[in-house]
Every structure is written in C-alpha cells, then in structure tokens.
Amino acid sequence: MSDVADRAGVSLSTVSRALRGAPGVAPEVRERVQRAAAELSYVVSRNASGLVTGATGRVAVLVPFLQPWFFGVALAGIGTRLRQADLDMLVYQVGDMRGVEEYLGELPLRRNVDAVIALSLDLDEREIAVLDEVGVPVVFVSQRIPERASVFIDNAAAARSATRHLLNLGHTSIAFVQSADSTGFEWSSAERVNGYREAMAEAGVRPQVLVGESGPRGGALAAGELLSRAEPPTAIFAESDDVAMGVLRVLQRSGLAVPEVMSVLGFDNHDMAELLDLSTVAQPVSEMGAVAARLAVEAVADPAAVPHVELATNLLVRGSTAGPRAASRLVGGNE
Amino acid sequence: MSDVADRAGVSLSTVSRALRGAPGVAPEVRERVQRAAAELSYVVSRNASGLVTGATGRVAVLVPFLQPWFFGVALAGIGTRLRQADLDMLVYQVGDMRGVEEYLGELPLRRNVDAVIALSLDLDEREIAVLDEVGVPVVFVSQRIPERASVFIDNAAAARSATRHLLNLGHTSIAFVQSADSTGFEWSSAERVNGYREAMAEAGVRPQVLVGESGPRGGALAAGELLSRAEPPTAIFAESDDVAMGVLRVLQRSGLAVPEVMSVLGFDNHDMAELLDLSTVAQPVSEMGAVAARLAVEAVADPAAVPHVELATNLLVRGSTAGPRAASRLVGGNE
Numbered sequence: 001m002s003d004v005a006d007r008a009g010v011s012l013s014t015v016s017r018a019l020r021g022a023p024g025v026a027p028e029v030r031e032r033v034q035r036a037a038a039e040l041s042y043v044v045s046r047n048a049s050g051l052v053t054g055a056t057g058r059v060a061v062l063v064p065f066l067q068p069w070f071f072g073v074a075l076a077g078i079g080t081r082l083r084q085a086d087l088d089m090l091v092y093q094v095g096d097m098r099g100v101e102e103y104l105g106e107l108p109l110r111r112n113v114d115a116v117i118a119l120s121l122d123l124d125e126r127e128i129a130v131l132d133e134v135g136v137p138v139v140f141v142s143q144r145i146p147e148r149a150s151v152f153i154d155n156a157a158a159a160r161s162a163t164r165h166l167l168n169l170g171h172t173s174i175a176f177v178q179s180a181d182s183t184g185f186e187w188s189s190a191e192r193v194n195g196y197r198e199a200m201a202e203a204g205v206r207p208q209v210l211v212g213e214s215g216p217r218g219g220a221l222a223a224g225e226l227l228s229r230a231e232p233p234t235a236i237f238a239e240s241d242d243v244a245m246g247v248l249r250v251l252q253r254s255g256l257a258v259p260e261v262m263s264v265l266g267f268d269n270h271d272m273a274e275l276l277d278l279s280t281v282a283q284p285v286s287e288m289g290a291v292a293a294r295l296a297v298e299a300v301a302d303p304a305a306v307p308h309v310e311l312a313t314n315l316l317v318r319g320s321t322a323g324p325r326a327a328s329r330l331v332g333g334n335e
Numbered sequence: 336m337s338d339v340a341d342r343a344g345v346s347l348s349t350v351s352r353a354l355r356g357a358p359g360v361a362p363e364v365r366e367r368v369q370r371a372a373a374e375l376s377y378v379v380s381r382n383a384s385g386l387v388t389g390a391t392g393r394v395a396v397l398v399p400f401l402q403p404w405f406f407g408v409a410l411a412g413i414g415t416r417l418r419q420a421d422l423d424m425l426v427y428q429v430g431d432m433r434g435v436e437e438y439l440g441e442l443p444l445r446r447n448v449d450a451v452i453a454l455s456l457d458l459d460e461r462e463i464a465v466l467d468e469v470g471v472p473v474v475f476v477s478q479r480i481p482e483r484a485s486v487f488i489d490n491a492a493a494a495r496s497a498t499r500h501l502l503n504l505g506h507t508s509i510a511f512v513q514s515a516d517s518t519g520f521e522w523s524s525a526e527r528v529n530g531y532r533e534a535m536a537e538a539g540v541r542p543q544v545l546v547g548e549s550g551p552r553g554g555a556l557a558a559g560e561l562l563s564r565a566e567p568p569t570a571i572f573a574e575s576d577d578v579a580m581g582v583l584r585v586l587q588r589s590g591l592a593v594p595e596v597m598s599v600l601g602f603d604n605h606d607m608a609e610l611l612d613l614s615t616v617a618q619p620v621s622e623m624g625a626v627a628a629r630l631a632v633e634a635v636a637d638p639a640a641v642p643h644v645e646l647a648t649n650l651l652v653r654g655s656t657a658g659p660r661a662a663s664r665l666v667g668g669n670e
Contacts, residue, residue, distance in 0.1 A: 057447075058425070066411040067606070069404075076401040079428045088447065090393070091426045093414045112392075112423065216610045249610050252587065271402070272607075275551045275584050 007036035058088045059296050060113040062103065062121050064095035064184025068215075069242065069270050070285055074119055074141065077289025085297045087114070094121070095184060104130040115296040117141060119289075122187040137299035141292045143187045144308065149299055151291045151309040155188050158281045158313040159195030159237075162265055165279075165315055166235045167203045169323040171263065173233040174200070176207065177222040177243050179214035189239050192267060196237060208233060219246025227254065234324040235263040241270035241280055248276060248320070259322035269316060277319035284311050342371035393423045394631050395448040397438065397456050399430035399519025403550070403577065404605050405620055409454055409476065412624025420632045422449070429456070430519060439465040450631040452476060454624075457522040472634035476627045478522045479643065484634050486626045486644040490523050493616045493648040494530030494572075497600055500614075500650055501570045502538045504658040506598065508568040509535070511542065512557040512578050514549035524574050527602060531572060543568060554581025562589065569659040570598035576605035576615055583611060583655070594657035604651060612654035619646050 005011060010029060025033075059082055063071050079089045090113060094100045100121060116138045128145065140150040166174050176196045178189055193209060200207040210225060212218045219238055223246065226232050238244035244266030251258055258264055266273060269282035291309050298305065340346060345364060360368075394417055398406050414424045425448060429435045435456060451473045463480065475485040501509050511531045513524055528544060535542040545557045554573055558581065561567050573579035579601030586593055593599055601608060604617035626644050633640065 066407045066414065067404075068407070069402075072401045072403070072407045075426065076428055079401065079426060083428075088425050089427070090423050091410065091414060092424070093411055093418075216607055220610060245607065246610060272551055272580065275555060275581060277588075 008033045055300070056112055056114050057086070058090050058113045059115045059117060059293070060090040060092055061117045061119055062092050062094050062100065063119045064093075064121055066091070066093050070185075070268065071119065073285040074289040074292075077286035078117060078119075078293045079289075081290040081293035082296075085293070087293075087297065100127050100130075114300045115139065117292050117296050118143070119292070120184045120188070122184060137296070137303045139292050139295045139299060141288055142185075147306060149295045149306050149308070151288050151295060151311065153283050153288070153311050153313050155191035156195035156198070158283070158315075159192040159267070160199045161195075162267070162281050162315055163196045163199035163237060164203075165317065166237065166263060166265060166321065167199065167205065169235075169263065169321065171233075171235040171324055172205050173231065174205070174208070174235040174237060175222075175226055175233040176209045177219060177236060177238045177247065178209055178211045179218045179239060179243060180211045185214075185240070192239050214240075215242045216246035216249065219243035219248075220250045221246070223247040223250035227256075233262075235265065235321070237265045237267075239267055241266035241268040241273045241278060244278055244280070244320075245270075245272065245276065248278065258320050260325055263321040263324070265321050273316075274318070279318045279321040280316050282314045282316050284313075287311060343368045390635070391447055391449050392421070393425050393448045394450045394452060394628070395425040395427055396452045396454055397427050397429050397435065398454045399428070399456055401426070401428050405520075405603065406454065408620040409624040409627075412621035413452060413454075413628045414624075416625040416628030417631075420628070422632065435462050449635045450474065452627050452631050453478070454627070455519045455523070457519065472631070472638045474627050474630045474634060476623055477520075482641060484630045484641050484643070486623050486630060486646065488618050488623070488646050488648050490526035491530035491533070493618070493650075494527040494602070495534045496530075497602070497616050497650055498531045498534035498572060499538075500652065501572065501598060501600060501656065502534065502540065504570075504598065504656060506568075506570040506659055507540050508566065509540070509543070509570040509572060510557075510561055510568040511544045512554060512571060512573045512582065513544055513546045514553045514574060514578060515546045520549075520575070527574050549575075550577045551581035551584065554578035554583075555585045556581070558582040558585035562591075568597075570600065570656070572600045572602075574602055576601035576603040576608045576613060579613055579615070579655075580605075580607065580611065583613065593655050595660055598656040598659070600656055608651075609653070614653045614656040615651050617649045617651050619648075622646060 005014070010033060014025060014029065014033065061075060061078055065071065075091065082089050092103055094103050100123065104127065113136060116136055118138060119141045120143070122143060138148055140148050142152050144150050144152045163174065176193060178193050197207050210222045212222050219242070222243070223236070226236065227250070236247050238247055244264055247264050248258060251262055251264070256262055264278065266278050266280035269280050273280050288311055291311065295307055295309065298307070340349070345368060349360060349364065349368065396410060396413055400406065410426065417424050427438055429438050435458065439462065448471060451471055453473060454476045455478070457478060473483055475483050477487050479485050479487045498509065511528060513528050532542050545560060547553045547557050554577070557578070558571070561571065562585070571582050573582055579599055582599050583593060586597055586599070591597055599613065601613050601615035604615050608615050623646055626646070630642055630644065633642070
C-alpha cells in the first residue's frame with residue numbers, strides 16, 4: 001500500500017480512503033490513487049478478483065451451536081489451517097435461527113464460499129439432498145457420509161473399547177448416560193451408545209441407557225436418577241466429558257468417593273478432564289478441524305474426490321475408573 | 336431459485352450449475368438461466384452486488400484464540416445478531432499465526448468486510464493507529480477505547496465489589512490469582528487486579544497477587560503455591576472461573592473443604608460455575624456479543640458515531656464463599 005501512496009504522492013490513509021470510496025477525497029486524487037493501484041496491480045478487492053477467477057477465497061463452517069467446548073477447539077483447528085491456505089473462514093451458527101435448510105437453500109444464489117464444512121451437523125437425507133442442489137463441495141466433520149468428504153472417529157469402536165475397560169475392571173452394572181437434545185452430536189452419540197451396547201452384549205451384561213439433557217446439567221440429573229435406584233450401578237459411562245463432569249459433581253456433593261464407590265468414564269478429553277482426573281476417550285478435535293480444512297481446500301481443486309479420513313482415539317485411564325470395591329459399596333457397606 | 340428454474344424451463348440443479356459456471360451445462364442453457372435470473376433480479380452473487388453498492392455483507396470478528404469458553408459464547412451472540420441484519424460473520428483467530436498487525440495491514444487492500452469486531456483483543460496504541468489507516472469501522476468488545484465504538488463491563492468496579500464481599504465476610508487474608516499469558520484478556524485482567532487492590536487498600540489489608548498461567552491449570556498451580564505458604568490465605572479470588580476451577584480442584588484433592596477452610600470466588604459465570612456452586616461475578620457475555628454486532632451494523636451506517644455501551648455485572652453468591660471459620664483453619668485446628 002505504501003508503494004501506491006508513493007506512486008500517487010499521497011498519504012497511506014488517503015490511499016485507504018480513496019480505494020474504498022470514502023468521502024473526503026477529491027475526485028482527481030481518487031483517480032490518481034486508483035491508477036497507481038492499478039499500475040501496481042494491487043488486489044484492491046477480493047470481490048473484484050473473485051468475479052474473474054470464480055473463487056471467493058472463503059470457506060463456510062456450519063455449526064449447530066458455538067458454545068460447547070468441542071466447537072471452539074475444532075474451529076481453531078479449521079481456522080488455522082485455512083489461513084495457511086490464505087482462505088477466510090465464515091462461521092454460521094445454524095442451530096438457533098435459520099437452520100441448515102434455509103442456509104443451504106440460499107447458498108447457490110449467494111455463492112459466497114468455495115466450500116462448506118459441516119461441523120458435527122447431523123444432517124438427514126433430505127438435507128443432504130439439498131447439498132446436491134448447491135454444488136459447492138462439502139466436508140463433514142465427525143459424521144461419516146458415504147458420498148461426501150468426511151473426517152471422523154470411529155465412535156462405536158471407541159465406546160466399545162471404553163466399555164470393555166469397565167467390564168475388565170470387574171464392573172457388571174454399568175450405566176450409559178446419553179443426551180438427546182439438539183447439541184449437534186446426535187450421530188456421534190448414537191454411535192457411542194451402539195458401541196456400549198455391543199460390548200455389554202458380548203459380555204452378556206444387561207445395558208442400562210439413560211437419555212436426558214446434554215452437558216453437565218444432563219450428567220447431574222442422570223446421576224441423581226441413578227443414585228435413587230434400588231440398585232445403583234457401580235460405573236457410569238457418560239457420552240461426553242461435559243456430561244461426566246455433572247456426574248462427578250453430584251457424586252462429590254453426595255460424598256460418594258470416585259472411583260471407590262463409583263467409577264466414572266467420559267468421552268472427548270475436554271481440557272478440564274485431566275484436572276478432574278477423569279478417565280476418558282481422547283479424540284483429536286483440533287486435528288479433526290485441521291484435516292477438515294485440508295479436505296475443503298482439496299475439494300475446491302477436485303470436487304469429484306470424496307476422501308474419508310478416520311482419526312484415532314485413545315482411552316486415557318485416569319483416576320476415575322477402578323474396580324468395584326465390596327468394602328465401599330453404595331448400599332449396605334459404606335466405609 | 337425455483338422461479339428462475341420455471342422461467343428458464345430447467346431443473347433446480349441446472350440453475351445452480353449454470354449460475355456458478357460449473358461444467359456440463361450447454362452454453363445456450365446457461366445463457367437462458369442467466370437471463371431468467373437477471374430478469375427476476377436475483378442476487379446471483381454478493382460479490383457482484385457488493386461491487387455496485389460498496390458493501391460486502393460481511394463483518395470480521397478478530398479473536399486472539401477460539402478455545403476459551405468466553406469466545407464461543409460471545410461469537411454465538413455476535414453471529415445471531417449479525418444474521419438478523421443479514422450479515423455474514425468472518426472469524427479470524429489472530430493469536431496464533433499472523434497476528435493482529437498483519438491482519439490489519441492487509442485489510443485496506445483486501446477490503447472484504449464492512450466492519451471489524453475486535454473481541455477481547457488487547458490492542459496497543461500502535462495497533463490502534465493501524466486501524467486508523469484501515470478506515471473500516473471497528474467495534475471493541477470488553478475493552479474500552481475512548482475514540483472507538485466499544486462494549487464492555489466495568490471490570491475494576493466489579494472486582495472491587497467482589498473483593499468487598501470477601502472482606503465483609505471477615506476475610507483479611509485474600510489472594511488474587513491473575514494469569515499473564517496470552518489469552519487475550521490482559522486488559523480485563525489488569526482492571527480486575529486494580530479493583531481488587533483498591534478494595535484491599537480501602538480496607539487497609541495487604542494485597543497478595545499471584546501471576547501465573549491461565550485456565551484451570553494456572554489456578555491449580557497458584558493454589559499449590561498458596562497452600563505451601565507459611566500462612567495460606569483464607570480466601571482466593573480468581574480472575575476467571577476457569578482459573579477458579581483449577582483452585583477448587585486442588586482444594587478438593589487436598590481434602591480442604593470449601594468454603595469452611597478456604598473461600599473461592601471466580602469471575603465470569605462460566606456454564607460450569609453453577610454446578611460447582613462457585614460464587615462469581617456474572618458478566619453478560621452473550622449480550623456483549625449481541626451489542627457488539629448491533630454497534631457494528633450501526634457503525635457501517637454512521638462511521639462517525641463511537642458509542643460506548645457498558646453492561647452490568649452481578650455478584651452471584653453461591654456456596655464457595657463464607658466467613659473464615661476458626662474451628663477449621665488450615666493450620667492448627669483442622670476439624
């Protein structure tokens with residue numbers, strides 16, 4: 001920009017004002033600046049250049065909500081990778097106001113992005129059909145869509161392994177706490193329940209699935225329900241660390257020792273999990289975002305390719321899971 | 336779009352493909368679709384319309400990082416309000432890769448937004464000078480900049496009141512835990528320390544400020560240091576709930592009862608705070624985002640206006656703060 005200022009013989013702020021058509025610049029000066037900019041072939045506006053190349057330089061990220069921990073971490077991963085590719089990140093929270101369908105319906109006419117990343121957005125067949133109309137390449141994060149570029153973890157296998165960890169410790173009464181409200185994780189959640197059920201079936205143990213609210217509040221309510229049963233479980237597997245935190249909180253308040261009286265297992269490796277000493281299934285959220293961004297960049301170059309990238313998870317065994325101890329059972333032999 | 340399809344006598348997907356210049360559409364068909372769209376004055380592209388009106392239909396939100404709870408909530412507030420104004424939200428994480436200056440330096444030439452919202456970005460005078468060059472209206476969130484549109488809380492006054500709450504309970508040894516690493520909250524953090532110091536000075540009590548890492552880890556480390564002092568404090572005021580959570584965790588692990596042995600006070604009203612029964616200063620983060628978005632929309636219409644909106648905070652007294660109890664002092668009379 002200082003080259004333009006030098007060439008036109010004006011100040012930097014005059015260049016800025018002239019190029020964006022702000023008032024207070026004499027027509028003669030504006031023309032001089034514009035000519036200088038053109039001579040130096042400056043990219044005055046991505047808008048203008050976009051009309052020539054057909055590229056907008058932008059990728060849209062659709063999220064159901066922005067508040068849960070997962071989305072901040074994933075967006076950070078996406079944004080960082082997109083910047084490396086010199087792409088801007090548009091963020092649309094579709095969970096609250098207009099909804100996916102409305103957004104997708106507008107997309108072909110707005111034509112304001114080169115690609116779309118659908119972040120933990122559990123789209124149904126009808127919504128995916130809308131994407132076909134759009135024609136803008138789409139990358140799915142944490143959902144596996146056969147005909148679309150996707151990056152995901154194997155939720156079912158991870159939950160199966162984690163459940164086996166509890167079974168191997170000797171637990172035979174293990175409850176799974178699932179949330180059913182619209183946080184955008186329905187698909188992951190359903191897969192995790194499936195994995196849990198499979199492991200329980202393999203072991204010949206009766207599954208106990210509680211469906212409730214999401215987040216710590218959902219976990220707290222579920223823990224309350226479980227603790228008021230005639231025979232409470234000895235282990236609780238929460239579908240996410242957020243939910244597990246609510247469970248832990250209720251146990252702590254009730255003076256029930258973890259893991260002596262109750263084992264608690266989460267899913268995510270939330271940044272609070274280590275501090276809470278919570279055993280959990282770690283999923284690489286930031287990396288998932290970075291891979292999604294890479295796939296979006298590749299999809300722009302080759303929309304026909306529909307790569308599927310599966311990332312690994314790890315069971316992190318911390319202090320919240322241990323074998324059930326007869327001496328400290330919830331009913332009867334407390335302390 | 337279906338109007339265009341009807342008028343051109345083609346399918347919806349053909350309209351989509353024709354309008355975005357995708358292959359597989361006969362030139363004659365494409366022309367027919369483009370004519371139909373033009374006749375119906377469809378906004379084929381915001382890019383094209385932007386060149387005419389000078390508006391891009393986009394607002395950029397600059398954030399230092401995306402991961403902390405605060406940013407997700409604020410972005411949700413901003414995004415929702417921008418959608419109401421039919422504006423798209425570009426999100427730039429400037430904390431990690433290029434930095435504020437680089438972003439701002441590019442802005443005049445990229446010219447891809449109508450306004451910028453700087454979210455908890457502690458800009459120095461030099462960086463603010465760069466904004467002058469840019470000429471795009473800027474709204475500051477959670478920092479008060481005299482000559483710029485800003486939305487904020489009175490961090491100093493809120494911290495002063497909160498400290499008085501601890502003093503009024505009878506505490507005379509109150510530590511403040513501050514984080515100094517680059518989470519983007521330096522300014523708020525500094526103001527909160529000021530408020531704490533003022534209240535302590537008014538009461539004639541010696542301040543004890545610990546400066547360390549941010550987040551729960553910072554809180555945990557600070558708690559460790561405080562607990563290893565010859566005379567640990569009876570109350571800890573953490574600069575944020577994230578930090579307070581780390582403090583609470585260490586106290587819990589050490590078997591030190593809150594609030595009996597130690598009172599803990601946070602700042603934010605994080606969504607985990609209620610569950611943890613943490614006394615805290617509630618700030619309206621989502622509303623702050625919504626107001627910032629409104630100011631951005633207004634600034635586009637009238638860049639000369641520099642409104643300052645101060646939002647109210649509330650001290651939420653929960654179970655983590657109470658008077659110091661001689662019977663359960665940390666040193667000497669435990670239980």
